[in-house]
Amino acid sequence: MITINSVSELRETVSKFRNEGKTIGLVPTMGALHEGHLSLVNRCRKENDVVVVSVFVNPTQFNNKEDLRTYPRTEEADRALLESAGCDIAFMPTVEEIYPEPDTRVFALGRVAEVMEGAMRPGHFNGVAQIVSKLFMFVEPDRAYFGEKDFQQIAVIRSMVKSEGFKLEIVPCPIVREADGLAKSSRNVRLTPEMRKVAPNIARILNESKEYAKSHTVGETEKYVVDAINSYDGMEIEYYQIVDGISLEHLTSWDETGYVVGCVTVYCGDVRLIDNITYFNN
Numbered sequence: 001m002i003t004i005n006s007v008s009e010l011r012e013t014v015s016k017f018r019n020e021g022k023t024i025g026l027v028p029t030m031g032a033l034h035e036g037h038l039s040l041v042n043r044c045r046k047e048n049d050v051v052v053v054s055v056f057v058n059p060t061q062f063n064n065k066e067d068l069r070t071y072p073r074t075e076e077a078d079r080a081l082l083e084s085a086g087c088d089i090a091f092m093p094t095v096e097e098i099y100p101e102p103d104t105r106v107f108a109l110g111r112v113a114e115v116m117e118g119a120m121r122p123g124h125f126n127g128v129a130q131i132v133s134k135l136f137m138f139v140e141p142d143r144a145y146f147g148e149k150d151f152q153q154i155a156v157i158r159s160m161v162k163s164e165g166f167k168l169e170i171v172p173c174p175i176v177r178e179a180d181g182l183a184k185s186s187r188n189v190r191l192t193p194e195m196r197k198v199a200p201n202i203a204r205i206l207n208e209s210k211e212y213a214k215s216h217t218v219g220e221t222e223k224y225v226v227d228a229i230n231s232y233d234g235m236e237i238e239y240y241q242i243v244d245g246i247s248l249e250h251l252t253s254w255d256e257t258g259y260v261v262g263c264v265t266v267y268c269g270d271v272r273l274i275d276n277i278t279y280f281n282n
């Protein structure tokens with residue numbers, strides 16, 4: 001594995017591989033790598049000749065300075081994990097390398113970027129589009145891999161790919177969970193020991209709501225999830241929305257679409273966690 005810090009070296013190295021006829025897969029990350037990220041790297045390894053993983057805590061997608069400051073950074077451990085996962089190129093740039101000047105681009109991301117996280121975190125998805133589009137321009141991958149924990153992010157990236165005319169395949173990968181059900185997240189390390197014990201109830205309640213949903217309306221099911229999660233000390237729901245899995249529009253009845261997903265954001269103490277569940281995808 002080679003570690004590259006500069007954009008020019010990245011472009012040069014990748015284009016050599018491309019000229020040899022090799023396919024390139026990209027896994028964009030913000031580091032603090034865990035098994036969720038490694039599942040993306042493994043999938044990328046299977047489907048491409050060359051695996052590029054970017055590790056960059058992108059400041060433009062943080063609308064909360066404290067969240068950016070406290071975001072875990074574990075560069076050396078990340079490098080070791082990537083090496084053993086079969087990554088070929090670890091791209092680990094500085095902020096100045098990626099943003100030599102402020103990125104003022106505003107992307108036309110459509111409705112999928114306005115609902116849920118888009119409403120709660122103004123500017124977040126534009127920041128994601130800024131960094132992901134730059135990575136796509138530098139690497140020109142054949143495929144890029146994203147985890148379904150960030151369900152809405154995948155829809156937003158697909159929208160950006162369409163509006164910017166990128167030619168690549170976006171590959172969504174299933175959520176990886178701890179043995180107790182908690183979705184793996186770089187933010188989990190910031191949970192207090194008490195909140196770490198409570199947090200798996202999010203996934204448990206989402207799962208149970210699938211059964212509940214069979215005999216209740218969308219609104220009743222949302223209320224069931226909100227009340228159940230909020231009943232735990234220290235957990236507070238920011239939103240729970242049952243949406244169309246493609247448009248992300250909030251549903252009022254189960255028969256509006258064939259693909260139904262519930263998306264949740266929960267404060268566990270001061271750590272903001274997200275998760276989701278598919279009710280059905282026909």
Ligand code: PAF
Pocket residue numbers: 028029030056058061128131132150153
């Ligand atoms: O999902 C993430 O970790 C980030 O949003 C991404 C896609 C790496 C962009 O910074």
